[in-house]
Amino acid sequence: MPPPRKRATVHDIAAAAGVSRGTVSRVLNGGYVSAEARAAIEAAITEVGYVPNTAARTLKMRRSQAVGFVALEPHSLFLDDPNIGAIMLGANAALSLADHQMVSLVVESARDTERVGRYLSGGFVDGAIVVSARTHDPIIKVISDLRLPAAFVGHPPDLDQRIPYVGIDNAGSARAVTERLLATGRRRVGMIAAALDRDSGIDRLAGFRAALGDAFDGDLVAEVPHYDYGSGIKGMRLLLDREPAIDGVFAASDAIAAGALETLREAGRSVPGDVGLVGFDDSTWAVRTQPPLSTVHQPAKQIGTVAAQLILRQLRGEQLDPGGQLLPTPIVWRDSA
Template sequence: MAPPSKPRRATVHDVAAAAGISRGTVSRVLNGGYVSAEARAAIEAAIAQVGYVPNTAARNLVMRRSQAVGFLALEPHSLLLDDPNIGAIMLGANEVLSVADHQMVNLVVDSARDTERVARYLSGGFVDGAIIVSARTHDPITRVIAELGLPATFVGHPPDLHRSIPFVGIDNVGSARAITTRLAATGRRHLAMIAAALDRDSGADRLTGFREALGDRFDPRLVAEVPLYDYASGVKGMRELLAREPRIDGVFAASDAVAAGALEVLRDAGRTAPADVGVVGFDDSTWALRTQPPLSTVHQPAREIGRNAAELVLRQLRGEEPAPGNVLLPTPIVWRDSA
């Protein structure tokens, strides 16, 4: 028995025949051109009648556009799944791209092999632009995007960021300085920091803000450097700090997830927050409300960051200046019971 044949796809010719209008007029309607109201109404009725669906792939091939924007998360797989900020940034970007009829393509870069594969993918014209999250200094993906001249936006601003590529971010230095100052104002005398991701602008800037807030009181021994913004790093960093200085009575953790790990270690050591140790985090993510007590933190507008990043890419694709260029969003302190 022969396999059933696929139903024939309706074409522009079918629409034109059903509407009694030339194929050229139908094409003008499909491509957003001007036609009379009567002709437009007849064509729209004919499209519904014959079940015509535009061949987007063919149109994009002619226009040399994919109608897709890559979302590049330069993070380990484990952090990508656990970090609520990345998810919120991604959802915010997708909201804007969806309205603009662009598909978002998620690209995870967790190894040198991933870097090579994604670089080939970007070079192949499969996406029209890119949003890059968590780029590190001298990141090879940054170089590839700059060499391709691909419309792009960075979330954050690594020091070697190519000047032609705009970024969306927050004032990490000022925000860290503000929450450290408020923590110190509670009367804490031995303030420490669990400083994560110092190979990224966000991590390095938060440490700078902490140091600036303390001034002459800053003690480099009370900084534990950890690799990632995750719970396990908070556990590791807090254990190190308690071993160095048992009198610690205030901790600034570089993210809410890191703060959650720190609180767990303090509980195990018989120390309570905020009575014995005041703890503050950064992000105002879902972690901040899952901790006991709820976490004092800096609110990072992750979803809005994603929206702005996507809009900057779209402006470039439309041939517009990515005004207002680089975007810094406000980060109010949210003060809860942990400090």
């Protein structure tokens, strides 16, 4: 094994070519040198494996041509939520077309928050897309203070009004899918509500409540921490304990619905025979359960595309209209309700 590799520098070229650093710099910057010196320097560049430092050059222009993609709460995002992948790919494709490099930054610990804050403020990126921020997330303050061009996916209630966002109408979509479930004749309908520290979780619960109106019963809401399969199992057990006659469930995500389905199966309840079950997201989960899930389609890839465009427009100096963009969320009615 050779010694650890180090980036070749102008020094190395100068030493290999037997010329001064100034002469090397002139060649690298397109200036005049003798044909002999140029040939020696070009041979030395190949020999030492020199690559020009783009970071240094872009810094002079105060542009890195890179955009951060900050994923908060990555644990449940990466391990249980297939939407995050689709959002990333949508954003990457749009940034790629505009010759910008997307750099994803994972924030899992307080240590990460602080270091990502320094990174965002350090000139390494021209802007940042932030996914899944909680209320009072310290990253929101970092981005506000920096005045970094940014776009949020979703809309934490305390978001700086100047920062644009893209998302969906969580409350309206949750209301629509719950109304559709009620229209199938279900009488005792509960909800497995998740992520109540985030706008999406709060709004989905609000929509469920609005659909039920006077029939809303707080006992039929099981609160779970995450949008994941394990939370679906826990939440459904809670609901069955509290109301054995439950005949309808709105799960706050498809992964939760998949967990709930497993719990219902173990409890000997058929879906949709005994219990009508609806999810949210229309992620890969929805078509892989038995029966496949009736759910709300979330246009994840397009959300990524729009977030990228919001950044690119700011980088071009465009004025953005205040507020956010909400994308349509059709109901996809399959076999679970």
